[in-house]
Amino acid sequence: MEIMKPEIISRQTIKPSSPTPDSKKNYKFSVLDQLTPDRLYGGVILFYQNKEGDNSVDVAHISSVLKKSLSETLTHYYPLAGRIKDGVTVECNDEGAYFSEARVDCHLEGFLKHPEARDDVDLIVPGEIQSNSSDMGNYSDHLFQLWRNCDWAALGNLVKRRFVFDAVKLGALKAMATQSGVENPTRVEVVAALIYRCAVDASKVSSGSLKPSVLRQIMNLRKKIVPPLPEKSFGNILWTYGIHTTPRHEFHASVGQLKAGLAHFCDTYGKNFTGQELIRLMFKEEAKSAHSNDNHHVNMYRCTSWCRSSLYQTDFGWGKPIWLSPTGVGSKNIICLTDTREGDGIEAFVTLEEQEMAVFERDEELLPFSSLN
Incomplete structure (x- = not known):
């Protein structure tokens, strides 16, 4: 159609x-x-x-x-x-x-x-x-240049696909992580970890080499800092944590790193998130990035989750939406997670370069847990 x-x-x-x-x-x-x-x-x-x-x-x-x-x-x-x-x-x-x-x-x-x-x-x-x-302005050219070695914004033939993880498959993914020693993995953590692992594989197959890769999970800071901010606080009240890795990690290891990254952020910065603390965090992340990347280009993947949001409750007077779709991001290596309409599954909207997507959507590790479209 x-x-x-x-x-x-x-x-x-x-x-x-x-x-x-x-x-x-x-x-x-x-x-x-x-x-x-x-x-x-x-x-x-x-x-x-x-x-x-x-x-x-x-x-x-x-x-x-x-x-x-x-x-x-x-x-x-x-x-x-x-x-x-x-x-x-x-x-x-x-x-x-x-x-x-x-x-x-x-x-x-x-x-x-x-x-x-x-x-x-x-x-x-x-x-x-x-x-x-x-x-x-040129603010991003002063401070910090955290993303200077990353090519996530590079343009190319980009393809977006939708992968559905139903409740049963999510349960199986969480069980796999738990059996490998990860305590209480979340739906978002297991889906993000699996997609990241498969995307790194797709990049390797497409390019013929394994690039250093980074997965940054975007989080809403409103409830992560002490005291928590009101849910309706306005602006980009978000930050990222994630996995910095060169070798291909096992699925359960990636889940554990995501969980540890969130816990570290909340314990270290969430209780004292002042302007000075943010700047210290930025310099720390910049130094880590510069050291680990060794001035080579890095495959940057970004994951954002809209799960547990109220988007499916948006009623302008003619009922609630029957489906929703994120749109308009315009850069590669983007993973956007939303709830299914019923709320017990996850829809993953993944944007990759065309050649990488052709490999990714046939990944034998991904297909048992998700349905394309």
Whole structure:
């Protein structure tokens, strides 16, 4: 099944429902926001079923509801309606947020029944997030340059595939790790470890050599620091931990390293995550990276988990989504984990270079535990 290119119906800018006070006109990025690499955008597409029949959809009403909701939300999250004026500040000038409407020439039911169509799901996004690199400043060229030897942002023929791990297969993966001495492995840890191991194998087969590899697991800091931050805290309140390794590790070893990395972070930094502590962490990680990489390029894999989030509870007035898909990351070696709709399984959206994906999706270690699409 071929997904047709979306037809743009309208584009406009939605302003906050009430003006931002003068006292809040300048929003300075936190240290974490400033350290986040620019031009990395992650989005999500939510799919909703029309339960009343095709002919009863009131598109104008739906659009009006969304615009009103967005306008009122921007009053509380006013930096999103502003513009970046340098590398560290948002000018909260109420210029507004981008809003577009588009039509796709296909039926949702047919789309969901054809897994091969989901590979082109990004085509449903009607516009691209534009970023002027000069607006972002040169912050990443000062401090630390943690990622300078890594080629995760290199462009190429990228392919995204969806792999489903059901509850039974997750249980089997966790049992494998437990039997090898890992205590209480999580669903995310076992899936991330297996995908990482298989991706490293695919890279080796594709290139003919084994490159040093790094898996960085992205974590939400809101509940990892003491005292915990409110769940609705705004910004890039995240950090990474993970596996720095050159040789091919066993599955259970990778699971154990992920678990140990999280525990180390929480014990070492989570209880005293001040600006000074963050800078010390950055220098420590930079020194480790520079030493271990020996100035050679490293295959950087990044894994982010949206599991246990409330995305499947997103209701704009016509029910909860029947499926969701992350989109718009735009770089290679990305692993994004989400819950299945039922909540007991995991969907892994993996982006690799085309040649590596051709090997990865046939991996005999991966296939017994997951279903492609």
